[in-house]
Every structure is written in C-alpha cells, then in structure tokens.
Amino acid sequence: MFADTVEQARMQSRVLIESLPYLREYHGETVVIKYGGHAMTDESLKLAFARNISLLKLVGIHPVVVHGGGPQINQMLNRLEIKSEFRNGHRVTDEATMNVVEMVLVGTVNKSVVNLINKTGAKAVGLSGKDGVLLEARKLAMTISHGQEQPPEIIDLGNVGEVTSVNTRLLTSLIQDEFVPVIAPVGVDADGNTYNINADSVAGAVAGALKAKRLLMLTDVAGVLDKEGKLIEHFSAADAEAMKADGTLTGGMIPKIDCCLNALNSGVDKVTIVDGRVENCVLLELLTDQGIGTVIEK
Numbered sequence: 465m466f467a468d469t470v471e472q473a474r475m476q477s478r479v480l481i482e483s484l485p486y487l488r489e490y491h492g493e494t495v496v497i498k499y500g501g502h503a504m505t506d507e508s509l510k511l512a513f514a515r516n517i518s519l520l521k522l523v524g525i526h527p528v529v530v531h532g533g534g535p536q537i538n539q540m541l542n543r544l545e546i547k548s549e550f551r552n553g554h555r556v557t558d559e560a561t562m563n564v565v566e567m568v569l570v571g572t573v574n575k576s577v578v579n580l581i582n583k584t585g586a587k588a589v590g591l592s593g594k595d596g597v598l599l600e601a602r603k604l605a606m607t608i609s610h611g612q613e614q615p616p617e618i619i620d621l622g623n624v625g626e627v628t629s630v631n632t633r634l635l636t637s638l639i640q641d642e643f644v645p646v647i648a649p650v651g652v653d654a655d656g657n658t659y660n661i662n663a664d665s666v667a668g669a670v671a672g673a674l675k676a677k678r679l680l681m682l683t684d685v686a687g688v689l690d691k692e693g694k695l696i697e698h699f700s701a702a703d704a705e706a707m708k709a710d711g712t713l714t715g716g717m718i719p720k721i722d723c724c725l726n727a728l729n730s731g732v733d734k735v736t737i738v739d740g741r742v743e744n745c746v747l748l749e750l751l752t753d754q755g756i757g758t759v760i761e762k
Contacts (some may be wrong), residue, residue, distance in 0.1 A: 465495035483751040489748060491524040493677035494639065497733075499577065500532030501684040501730075503740035514580035516746040517644060521586040526561035526639045529581075529588075529646045532663035532671055533573040540568050541573050552606065557660045562623040566592070566662045569648040578646050579700025587710035588644040588734060591649035593627075594658070596634040601651030601659045625651050625667060668723035672730025679727050680749060681720060682740030683696055687758035688717065698759045701725050724760050735760045 497517070503509045515715050520527045537555075541548050548592040557565060558701040574590040578753055581588035593599025593747045606619045637644050649666040651659045664681060671679040688696045691712055699707070704721055707713045713721055724735040747758045 479752070482753055484504050487523055487525075487538055489679060492526070494749065495520065495678045496528045496530065496667055496671035496674065496676045497682065497746060498530050498532070499665055499682055499740075500534070500663055501682060503682050503745070504531065504533070504573075504577075505535060506741075507615075509741070509743060510580060511584070511617065512743045513740075513746065514577075514584040516744055517581050517588075518584040518586035519747065520750070521642070521644055526670045528635065528668040528674065528676070529577065529638070529644065529672060530649060530663055531569075531577055531646065532575060533569045533648065536573055537565055537568045539562050551621060551727050554604070554606070554621050554624050554662070555660065556620075557622040557624050559623070559652070559750060561657060562660060562732070565648055566658060569650055574646060574648040577701045581644055581646065583715065585640060586644050588646050589638055589650045590648070591634075591644050592648045593661070593666075595630055597652060598631045598634055599627050599651035599661065600629040600631075601653055601661060602628050602760060603653075603657075603659065608694045610670045623657070623659050625635050625653070625661050627651060627661060627669040630670055632673050635670070635674060636725075662723075664720050664723040668727040668730075671727045671735075675731040678734045678750065679724065679732050680738050680746060681724065681735065682738050682745065683754075684739075684741060685737075686739045687756075688721070689711070696758050698761070699756075701728055701760065701762050703758065720761070728760065730762050732762075 467487050499513065503513055517529065546560055546564065570592040578588040578590040591598055602623045602625060604621055606621055635645050647666065649661045649663040653662045667679060686695050690696055704725060708718060727735055734757050736749055736757045739747050742756060745756055
C-alpha cells in the first residue's frame with residue numbers, strides 16, 4: 465500500500481516537471497477557450513473544466529472563456545413550444561427565439577459557468593456582447609449556391625449575426641485585474657439590435673483581437689479526422705484548403721476550421737481542436753508533452 469502511494473506521488477512529480485517548460489511559455493499569455501458540447505453537460509467534466517481554468521489563472525496564465533449553449537436553448541424552446549429551424553448549421557432566430565437565446569445564454573448558462581469557476585478558486589466575470597459593447601455585430605448574410613446555371617439562394621436567418629469588432633479594452637482591463645472573462649455569444653449593432661452569434665466565431669474573433677497565444681476549441685470529437693477516421697494530429701493553414709478540396713473536411717467541421725484560420729490570420733500563434741469529452745483536456749493540451757486533439761498552425 466505504501467509503495468503504491470509513493471509511486472503515485474512520483475508520477476505526480478513527473479507530471480509537474482513535464483509541465484514546467486509550458487508554464488514558462490504561457491506565463492503572462494492569454495489563452496482563449498471555446499467551451500461547449502458534452503463538456504458543458506456532464507457534471508464531472510463541468511467541474512474539471514472549472515478547475516482547469518482556475519489552475520491556469522493561479523499559475524499566471526490568462527484564460528478567456530467563450531461558451532455555447534445549444535442543447536440548453538433547445539430544451540427551453542421545446543418547453544415553450546417554440547419551433548426551431550436550422551439552415552446550414554445556423555439556427556434561424558426570429559424575435560421570440562432571440563429572446564429565449566439571450567435568456568438562456570446570458571441569464572442561465574453564463575452565470576452557471578461563472579459560478580463554477582468562482583467556486584474552484586478563480587474570479588470570473590460573466591459578459592454578453594452587449595456589456596460595454598464587447599461584441600459589435602451585424603446581421604449575417606448567407607447565400608447558398610445551386611450551380612452556375614441558377615442564381616444563389618439568399619437565406620434570411622433573422623437575428624443571426626457575425627462579429628465586426630471586439631472591445632479589447634474591456635477584456636484587457638478585466639484580465640489585468642486578475643478576472644477570468646466568461647463571454648456569452650450575443651452581439652449588438654450600432655442601433656441596439658441583438659444578434660445570436662456562433663460561439664466558434666466569437667471565440668476566433670476574441671482570440672484574434674486579443675492576439676492570444678493559443679485558441680482551444682472544445683468539441684465532441686477526438687479532433688480532425690482523416691477519411692479513415694484516424695486523428696490528424698497537426699496540419700497547416702495551407703493543408704486546410706487542400707483538405708476541403710479533397711473532402712477530408714466536411715459538414716460542420718468546415719466552418720469550425722474557418723474560424724480557426726481566421727484567428728491564425730489575426731495573430732493567434734496556434735489553434736487546437738480539443739476533445740472536450742476528456743477530463744482535464746485543457747491542461748492536457750497546454751501543459752503536457754503529449755497534448756490532445758488536432759493542432760493547426762500557419
């Protein structure tokens with residue numbers, strides 16, 4: 465029994481030593497984490513995520529969290545008997561749906577994430593894009609091509625938007641005061657109109673605006689997979705275009721990768737698609753030699 469305890473302590477010591485160069489590399493740097501999927505619904509994963517964020521802050525790394533909340537929105541819409549329609553992965557958002565989206569993301573999900581991080585030792589502050597005009601947005605224009613012989617179809621998604629600017633002054637002020645910003649993906653335009661924005665897009669825009677050292681995108685898959693279903697551990701922005709062309713990247717992974725590429729083009733050093741179903745995935749990716757998921761670099 466004693467030997468087992470000593471061996472466990474030795475293993476923990478080796479892990480700490482392994483993390484040292486990464487702690488040096490990321491000390492004082494900003495890391496943006498898109499939090500969503502199964503990691504937001506499983507109780508043990510939720511607690512592990514909050515502890516990961518608090519530990520990063522404790523060792524001098526500056527995490528910024530952008531969260532989604534699709535399942536929670538669906539539950540509330542179903543409860544209120546409001547039908548929801550999706551076009552090309554985007555939720556068509558009329559006024560009634562927008563009210564529910566804002567209520568759930570800003571009023572319920574955001575405060576739940578903030579509360580968990582606070583309970584695990586860090587100081588988190590919940591924000592929507594309306595706070596200090598953090599996320600200035602415009603209506604998302606979407607068209608679908610039906611071939612050269614037909615005009616493109618114009619799709620009205622309602623109150624679905626895209627980020628046009630990020631108030632980095634607000635975020636920088638919070639980071640300098642040792643707070644962890646937790647951002648709900650709701651934006652506003654100059655006329656005060658509210659928009660539902662894809663959380664991946666918000667995370668990419670925030671990471672790019674802050675010139676973050678890293679962007680981590682938590683998903684419900686192991687990472688980017690090849691045509692045989694095997695994990696691709698690393699590829700470049702140039703590789704991504706070829707992978708779109710040959711069909712390696714398909715469906716919802718394409719817009720996610722586009723958000724990653726936009727972040728890289730805006731100054732982020734490295735982006736990783738991380739399997740959020742793995743406990744302590746944030747620490748595994750940032751502070752170990754092995755890492756987890758798919759790394760994308762310029």
